[in-house]
Each structure stands twice: as C-alpha cells, then as structure tokens.
Amino acid sequence: MLIxxxxxxxxxxxxxxWDEYLKLKEQDTPPEEIFKRLDLERFCCRRMLIAHVDLIDDVLKFSRQQ
Ligand SMILES: [Zn+2]
Structure with a gap:
C-alpha cells in the first residue's frame, strides 16, 4: 500500500x-550509499524502505464491491 x-x-x-530512494535505486546506486544520502542510520528505518512493496496502484484497479 502506501509507504x-x-x-x-x-x-x-x-x-x-521514498521518492528519492526509488530514484537512487533506479540509478543502481549501492544501498549503503543510498542510505547515507538519505541520512538513515538505523536499520529499523532502513527496513521500512527496503521491505515496502508499493501496491496502491494495483489495488486501486478494483472497486470496493469485489
Ligand atoms: Zn527507525
């Protein structure tokens, strides 16, 4: 869903x-460099971005009735 x-x-x-993370990831920036630029030191915060699956565009195709 949403981040x-x-x-x-x-x-x-x-x-x-999130947007900056996706942009850097598409540019094949190494993960350590991405998190240094985003100023995310703790692994609890890093896992929020790494583990997130952006499903909102897929879910919006269906109505509430289905
Ligand atoms: Zn955290």
Whole structure:
C-alpha cells in the first residue's frame, strides 16, 4: 500500500524519503550509499524502505464491491 509515514520502531520520518530512494535505486546506486544520502542510520528505518512493496496502484484497479 502506501509507504508508512514514520518508522514503526523509532518514529523517524521515512515517507518523505521514498521518492528519492526509488530514484537512487533506479540509478543502481549501492544501498549503503543510498542510505547515507538519505541520512538513515538505523536499520529499523532502513527496513521500512527496503521491505515496502508499493501496491496502491494495483489495488486501486478494483472497486470496493469485489
Ligand atoms: Zn527507525
């Protein structure tokens, strides 16, 4: 679905970094470099971006009745 606004564990804002994360990932930037640029030190925050699957566009194709 949508990227969660904050890290579940520590509360750091992560949603504002999602677009930049995708952009850097498409440019084949190494993961360590991506997180250094996004200023995400803790692994709890890093997993929020790594583990997220953006399904909102797929889910929106279906109506609520189905
Ligand atoms: Zn965190």
């Amino acid at each position: 969660p606004i904050r890290c579940f564990t520590c509360g750091t804002l992560v949603a504002d970094k």
